[in-house]
Structures are given as structure tokens and as C-alpha cells.
Amino acid sequence: MAAKEKLICVGCPMGCLVTLTISSNKEVAGITDNKCKQGEKYVLEEYQNPVRTLTATVLTRGSLQPLLSVKTARPIPKTKSLPGAIALAGLKVRPPVKAGDVVISNLAGTGVDVVATGNLLS
Amino acid sequence: MKLQDVDVAVIGGGPAGIAAAIKARETGAQNVVILERAEKMGGLLYQCIHNGFGLFYFNEDLTGPEYAHRFVEKAMDTGVKGLPETMVTGISPERQITAVSKGEGYLSFRPASIVLAMGCREKSRGALGIPGTRPAGIFTAGTAQRFVNVEGFIPGKRIVILGSGDIGMIMARRLTLEGAEVAAVVEMLPYIGGLIRNEVQCLHDFDIPLLLEHTITRIHGEQRIEAVTVARVDDSKRPIAGTERRIECDTLLLSAGLIPENELSLMAGVELDAATGGPTVDETRQTSISGIFAGGNVVHVHDLVDNVSWESELAGESAARSAMGGKGAQGKIKLKAGRNIRYIVPQTISGQNKVTLYMRVNDMEEGVRLKIGNIMSKGLRVVKPSEMLKVELAPEQLEKLKEGTSEIIVDCERRERK
Ligand code: SF4
Numbered sequence: 001m002a003a004k005e006k007l008i009c010v011g012c013p014m015g016c017l018v019t020l021t022i023s024s025n026k027e028v029a030g031i032t033d034n035k036c037k038q039g040e041k042y043v044l045e046e047y048q049n050p051v052r053t054l055t056a057t058v059l060t061r062g063s064l065q066p067l068l069s070v071k072t073a074r075p076i077p078k079t080k081s082l083p084g085a086i087a088l089a090g091l092k093v094r095p096p097v098k099a100g101d102v103v104i105s106n107l108a109g110t111g112v113d114v115v116a117t118g119n120l121l122s
Numbered sequence: 123m124k125l126q127d128v129d130v131a132v133i134g135g136g137p138a139g140i141a142a143a144i145k146a147r148e149t150g151a152q153n154v155v156i157l158e159r160a161e162k163m164g165g166l167l168y169q170c171i172h173n174g175f176g177l178f179y180f181n182e183d184l185t186g187p188e189y190a191h192r193f194v195e196k197a198m199d200t201g202v203k204g205l206p207e208t209m210v211t212g213i214s215p216e217r218q219i220t221a222v223s224k225g226e227g228y229l230s231f232r233p234a235s236i237v238l239a240m241g242c243r244e245k246s247r248g249a250l251g252i253p254g255t256r257p258a259g260i261f262t263a264g265t266a267q268r269f270v271n272v273e274g275f276i277p278g279k280r281i282v283i284l285g286s287g288d289i290g291m292i293m294a295r296r297l298t299l300e301g302a303e304v305a306a307v308v309e310m311l312p313y314i315g316g317l318i319r320n321e322v323q324c325l326h327d328f329d330i331p332l333l334l335e336h337t338i339t340r341i342h343g344e345q346r347i348e349a350v351t352v353a354r355v356d357d358s359k360r361p362i363a364g365t366e367r368r369i370e371c372d373t374l375l376l377s378a379g380l381i382p383e384n385e386l387s388l389m390a391g392v393e394l395d396a397a398t399g400g401p402t403v404d405e406t407r408q409t410s411i412s413g414i415f416a417g418g419n420v421v422h423v424h425d426l427v428d429n430v431s432w433e434s435e436l437a438g439e440s441a442a443r444s445a446m447g448g449k450g451a452q453g454k455i456k457l458k459a460g461r462n463i464r465y466i467v468p469q470t471i472s473g474q475n476k477v478t479l480y481m482r483v484n485d486m487e488e489g490v491r492l493k494i495g496n497i498m499s500k501g502l503r504v505v506k507p508s509e510m511l512k513v514e515l516a517p518e519q520l521e522k523l524k525e526g527t528s529e530i531i532v533d534c535e536r537r538e539r540k
Pocket of ligand 1: 009010011012013014015016034035036037038039040
């Protein structure tokens with residue numbers, strides 16, 4: 001039996017509520033209610049592999065600056081955002097760190113590095 | 123550089139001020155100085171650690187600190203002088219600036235031109251007028267953002283957010299990821315105040331309840347906030363009796379809009395537009411006072427920093443030209459807000475040069491046609507108050523203007539559906 005799944009397209013301010021028809025073998029059999037082509041591509045990706053860039057801060061040690069801002073070098077699966085944030089909560093970095101430096105590799109088993117988005121001076 | 127020799131003085135070192143200063147240097151102004159009240163340049167971008175900046179300006183997805191960093195570096199490379207920890211206390215209509223500076227003491231000087239780039243600030247509880255007690259634990263979303271992302275404090279454990287502006291939704295996600303519980307985001311309108319992308323990625327991703335057409339009717343708690351009462355609102359935004367319910371919380375964040383910060387503009391005698399809350403400007407971003415220009419959120423609140431940078435570059439370029447003795451825009455054609463248009467920036471154009479118009483609508487509407495007098499017409503699927511409209515007018519289109527035109531009416535008309 002075909003199931004229906006609804007996703008909001010974020011491609012433009014319209015924010016169409018797009019319907020996906022999912023076949024019994026979990027394949028996307030149809031996409032309707034999107035007002036343009038761009039929406040089709042977006043919901044397909046968002047259904048099959050929803051990813052997000054996780055941004056956060058990590059605590060510092062040996063610096064007057066209490067936090068360092070960081071991000072995942074690439075988007076990670078959406079379900080890994082919270083486990084990723086929890087992993088980062090336990091981290092402490094020491095100066096010097098430059099923007100772009102890796103602060104932790106393979107965040108929460110995603111295979112993706114977390115890099116600094118700012119500098120950390122001592 | 124002696125302050126006596128300053129060609130262009132920029133008030134505010136956020137994204138608007140930095141972009142204006144860089145462009146002023148690039149246009150040929152010798153001595154360009156930024157006066158910034160905080161310890162460092164970059165403004166609020168340093169606390170906006172999320173991504174989504176620069177998608178248009180750099181064609182890259184950057185975080186706030188990364189976007190700021192690129193501009194700060196460029197400012198240093200182009201020889202812009204930055205004066206941090208410097209608070210401008212006054213500007214006269216003759217462009218005399220007075221300031222107090224941690225490094226330089228009391229300052230008073232008269233630059234050839236000024237760029238106003240003070241940005242905007244958040245509406246506070248006072249501006250919203252919510253009844254109830256006055257306990258601790260009520261913050262604007264931006265203040266909470268600074269606590270969480272810069273200073274390292276979490277404001278509370280169970281949070282209610284009033285207003286669904288972008289900063290509010292982004293803070294809902296951020297606090298959830300830091301271990302707090304966001305009990306609800308409360309929005310008076312039938313749709314969110316920020317971008318769709320933020321509704322999906324900040325609220326839906328984390329199952330944060332969004333209460334549309336609701337407002338807070340009371341704040342409870344003596345020392346610290348303990349709860350809020352929320353109620354559904356009717357079409358005229360009045361709370362409906364009998365729909366009240368109590369939501370326990372220890373923190374309330376306000377994300378209910380931004381106001382351009384124009385105390386200094388008023389001191390200088392610059393004319394403000396009641397619809398934008400910022401100075402009325404011509405297409406070069408000159409204000410009503412010759413030699414004083416303005417760009418970015420001080421003029422009108424943008425939703426993308428990319429547009430702030432572009433608009434302020436224009437202000438910086440014009441300020442440099444004016445400082446070097448150039449003439450400003452000739453002729454003034456008024457742009458008048460017609461049906462479902464809240465404001466248009468710039469408020470006047472010369473009708474001779476290519477120009478970008480920034481506009482906002484009053485109400486959400488689907489299937490509309492945007493008409494700029496008789497010179498341009500464009501169909502749009504949807505317009506929302508939260509999404510700024512941007513339209514470029516090319517010289518060929520402006521040629522359609524009749525000789526002696528003094529006013530152009532901009533309308534957002536309903537389009538008949540097939
Ligand atoms: S489907 Fe097209 S029209 Fe609808 S939200 Fe996506 S991009 Fe916009």
C-alpha cells in the first residue's frame with residue numbers, strides 16, 4: 001500500500017506543503033502539491049537524506065574568551081544534530097585556534113570534522 | 123591620521139559600517155574612520171554563530187563570525203581606521219561629531235561626510251506592553267543569544283519564546299541543542315515572522331511547539347518568572363476570553379521585531395520615515411541632510427546581511443564622492459506606498475540611474491502583481507511582511523517616466539486567478 005508523506009519545501013517564501021507518495025518498498029512513487037520543479041528536487045533530497053550544518057560553541061581553557069564558535073565542515077544527517085551537540089558539550093579547546101582549524105574529527109560517527117569559525121587567542 | 127582630516131566618518135562598526143568604510147576607501151576617500159562602541163568591529167555577527175550568511179554576497183554558506191571576519195580583514199587591508207570602544211554622543215546638522223573613547227578620550231571633529239550605520243535594536247518588554255509582574259528571567263532573544271554564544275551562560279531550563287522572528291526561532295534550536303526545553307514559540311499572526319527555512323530547520327526538526335494566532339496575556343512570578351498565560355487571538359489580534367492557558371517556564375525570550383536605532387540621526391536633524399523608522403534616503407543613500415548618508419538596518423530592518431552589505435557599500439561610495447566634492451543625485455521623484463505596501467527604500471529616486479528598490483508589504487497575500495507606477499509590473503506567487511522584496515529598475519525602464527514626474531505609486535495588486 002502506498003503511504004503519503006508531507007514535507008514543507010523551503011525553496012522560496014511560498015513554503016509549499018508537498019505530498020510524497022511512498023511505495024511499499026520505501027521508494028518515492030510520486031510528488032504532488034509543489035508549485036514548481038525546484039520543490040521536487042528539494043523534497044526528494046529532504047526525504048531520502050535530510051542533512052543540516054550543525055553550528056555550536058565549545059568551551060575553552062586558557063583563554064579570556066569563554067567560548068569558541070564551531071560548525072561541521074559539511075552538513076550531517078539531521079538525526080545527528082543532537083548527538084553531535086552532546087559530543088561537543090564535553091569538549092574543551094586550548095588556544096591558539098584559527099578559523100578553519102579542526103577541533104574534533106568524526107563527530108558522533110558521521111565521518112565529518114568540526115572546524116572553528118572564529119579565532120581563539122590566549 | 124588626524125581626526126581633523128577625516129573624509130568619511132562611519133558611525134557603527136557592524137556589517138553595515140564596515141562595508142560602507144571599505145567602499146569609501148575603494149572609491150578614493152583618503153581618511154576613513156569607523157567609530158564603534160563595542161570592543162571590536164563586527165557587530166552582532168559574532169554572536170550569530172549559525173550559518174546562512176553570505177549565500178548571495180559570497181555565494182557561500184557562512185556563519186556570522188566567518189562573514190564578519192572577511193569584512194574586518196578587508197577593512198584592514200584597505201586602510202580603514204577603526205576606533206573601537208568609542209561612543210558617539212552627538213552629531214550636529216553641520217556634521218560636527220562628538221564622542222568619548224576609551225583610547226582617545228573626548229573627541230570632537232567635523233568630517234567631510236558621515237555614514238550612519240548604527241543598526242537596530244530589539245523591541246523590549248516595555249515596547250510590547252505585556253501585563254503582569256516584573257520578575258527576572260525575561261530577555262530579548264538577542265540578549266539570550268549573546269549569553270549563550272559569546273559569554274557562555276544558558277538563561278534557563280524551560281523557555282517560552284514570544285514572537286517567531288528569525289532570532290527567536292534560531293534561539294529555540296540553539297537552546298534545545300544546549301539541553302534546555304523550549305515549551306512554546308508564541309506568534310500573534312497566522313504565520314511565522316521569520317523565514318520558512320527557520321521554521322522547518324529550527325522548530326520542526328526539534329518538535330518545538332509553535333502556537334500561531336496566540337499571544338501572552340500575563341506574566342507570572344515574583345522573583346523569577348514562573349509561568350505565562352497564553353490565549354488565542356481573534357482577527358483583530360485581541361485575546362479571546364476563555365482560551366487562556368498557563369505554560370510553566372523559567373525564562374521568556376522576546377523576538378517581536380527590531381527598531382532602527384536613530385537617536386543620533388534625530389540629534390543631527392535627519393528626517394525619519396515613520397514606516398521604516400529610519401532616515402528617508404535618496405538612491406545614493408543620502409539623508410535629508412547633505413553630507414550625511416545612511417545604510418543597513420539603521421535605514422530599514424533587513425532580513426539578510428547580504429543586502430545590508432550591498433546597501434551600505436552604496437552609502438559608503440556616495441559618502442566618498444561627496445567628500446571629494448562630487449554632486450549627489452539630481453532631481454527627486456517620490457516613491458509612494460500604495461496598496462499593501464508598507465514602505466519603499468529609497469524613498470526618492472532621480473529617475474536617471476539604475477536603482478534597486480527594497481520594499482515590504484503589510485499583509486501576506488498569494489497571487490499578486492507588483493506595479494511600480496507604469497514602468498514595471500511583475501507577478502509574484504506570494505508576498506509576506508517577513509520577506510523583503512527587491513526589485514531592480516534598469517535605465518530602459520526609467521526612460522518610460524514622463525518628463526516632470528514627481529511621484530511614482532507602488533502597488534501590490536491582487537491578480538485574478540485562472
Ligand atoms: S515548490 Fe517551488 S514554489 Fe513551492 S516552496 Fe518550493 S520552491 Fe517555492
